[in-house]
Amino acid sequence: MSERNTEFFPKQLQKIVASRFLYLNQDSYENNRLFFENAGGSLRLESVVDAQARLTALPDCPERTHDTALDIRKIIDQGIQDIRLFLNAKDGSIATSLTASKLIFEIISVVAAASKQGNIVTTAIEHPSSYDACQFAAEQYNHELRVANADPVSGSIPIRNIVDLVDDQTVLVSVILTSNITGAMHNIKKYAAEIKEKNPQTIIVVDGVQGAPHGVIDVEDWEIDALNIAPYKMFGNRGVGFAYLSDRIASFPHHRLLATDQDNWNVGSTTPSNFASFTKIINYICEIGRYFNSSDDRRTLIVEGMNRIHLQEQAILNRLINGTSQVIGIKDIPNVTVHFEKANGKTQDLILALTFDNISCPDAVQKYGENNILVYARESSSHYSKRILGAVKLDAIVRVSPIHCHTPGDIDKFLEVTRLIAENSN
Ligand SMILES: Cc1ncc(COP(=O)(O)O)c(C=O)c1O
Structure with a gap:
């Protein structure tokens, strides 16, 4: 203490x-x-709300080639780059949906559907979005559901409780980064390493929603396959969730306009204001970083x-x-x-x-x-x-x-x- x-x-x-x-x-x-x-x-950043309003006011389709359309395209690209920088996602895909819950449901279902019969491991303190997704996918695709118990004193899931449930049939482990009820934080790098030591093929999905506004996320270093975030929990707006998917799972069969890339998880028109707003969140985090560090590198900040x-x-x-x-x-x-x-x-x-x-x-x-x-x-x-x-x-x-x-x-x-x-x- x-x-x-x-x-x-x-x-x-x-x-x-x-x-x-x-x-x-x-x-x-x-x-x-x-x-x-x-x-x-x-609490919301004023810059986020302004950007949201400014971009929402524009009728222009970003898929056109006139000046405003090209500007909007740039804003979307910057937003995607900022999501990647925030998560340190150097490979894989970035998926967008209306909620973080929808994304984790999709990811867990897609992994469960693409895997041969085995077991899915989740934990007793997962948010219902990931827990129910595991239960739903296990029932739908004939996997066994295994639930790691919590330690009532710390409100966390001891790593042993997860690893003991993992075997060579484990398709997926879903674990929360930080509990939105107990506030317990899990060291995901350590958890992922121990899970993979037991079964290197297991896909690791992390609910990053509560952890994202409070500490560094690094999907590359943690070596996980998926992580979702919700901007409205991190100084931004409601109405969108983002997720990282590793190269390993991004091309698993999923809902996709079939003419687009196999690892594309975005179905239909993008909402430019969501990306403009995310860039404002990152600008703010960098402003705090710059107060202490003179680097020009955005990830460093x-x-x-x-x-x-x-x-x-x-x-x-x-x-x-x-x-x-x-x-x-x-x-x-x-x-x-x-x-x-x-x-x-x-x-x-x-x-x-x-x-x-x-x-x-x-x-x-x-x-x-x-x-x-x-x-x-x-x-x-x-x-x-x-x-x-x-x-x-x-x-x-x-x-x-x-x-x-x-x-x-x-x-x-x-x-x-x-x-x-x-x-x-x-
Ligand atoms: C830890 C955690 N995961 C996931 C979610 C789901 O977010 P949403 O309801 O925006 O999809 C929440 C929302 O409260 C949460 O706290």
């Missing part, structure tokens, strides 16, 4: 990042609000930017847990339990899962709301949460998910309100 970074962004950078986001301190009614619900969809975001978020987490000499940290507030964080240490992302002894999770969320802080209760009554909460032996949690642009002052306000809720609701 003591190894966690405690240094916040320099004040000047903190100001810059705050100025880039919309609705950072106020909601759409202009009421003051702290938005600690970024795991449900993150992305890595620097994401590492700095991660450090800032670890400092936020540290303050949330330990507080300061002036403000009591969550670990010392009576009646509140922080789940998973202690067991995970530095592999805990900026998601806190809280329960209160004196008040139910929905009531606590209500109280936070009355104090102008937006958080969310994940409860077993939701199909998005039920299996995952069961896997970590909880019925409900209050999920607290700030992001890197929040300040020490924001954290102190949250701590103060948490103390009041824990004290006053008896």
